[in-house]
Amino acid sequence: MNPAETLEVACTAAWDPLISESLGEWRLRWAAGFTGRANSALAVGDPGVPISLALRQVCDFAHSRDIEPRVHAIKDSTTEEALAAHGWIPDIEYANGHEVTVLTGPPGAGDAALVLDEPAPAWWELTTGSAEPSPAQRHVLATGKTGFGMFGDFAAVRGAVTDDIVLVGRLAVRPSHRRQGHAVTLMNAIGAWGTRHGAARCVLQVSVTNSAALALYAGLGFTEHHRYRYWIPA
The missing domain is CATH 3.40.630.30 (Gcn5-related N-acetyltransferase (GNAT))
Incomplete structure (x- = not known):
């Protein structure tokens, strides 16, 4: 995995859902709708099956638990390209902001x-x-x-x-x-x-629209590591 993927996996371990299932290296997550991070498929690494089948399993997992299908993918990654190619779109209506910057800094x-x-x-x-x-x-x-x-x-x-x-x-x-x-x-x-x-370091996940928080964290020495976005079926 590349550094962004490795950090995403570490972060999801610190934000534990009620149910987590593996799909290859992807993680299907459910927590009764509380937070996008705990109720989306973390799509990093290889799902172990063709992307069309992986996305079908994401939808089946979500629908069986009464949440909307949603994929959490690193921005500008090959996964995002595949999502777009299969008709998925960024979840721009997501209430807490569909695009998130991941910041790292000193503790x-x-x-x-x-x-x-x-x-x-x-x-x-x-x-x-x-x-x-x-x-x-x-x-x-x-x-x-x-x-x-x-x-x-x-x-x-x-x-x-x-x-x-x-x-x-x-x-x-x-x-x-x-x-x-x-x-x-x-x-x-x-x-x-x-x-x-x-x-050894702090990590923050902040909506790119939260300018006040971003200014606070910049003053504390945090810088952007990468971004991720939420995607949904069109």
């Missing part, structure tokens, strides 16, 4: 004591909108070597370590507490936590 140095082993109700409320997460939310966000950063009851972040990376996500700050440095504090804290657990 930073902060107060790892801000990162808890178990998420508090306030953490769930900040990151999912409810203090009582669904089974899918709890599984996807709290499975594996995970840490849950909290600053007061107004800022939260998640980190998950796999291989030599800490995948950082779900960064949230209440509107009344924004622009006060809390996001930077938590990014440094989760980076320090990741370092303690063997991570």
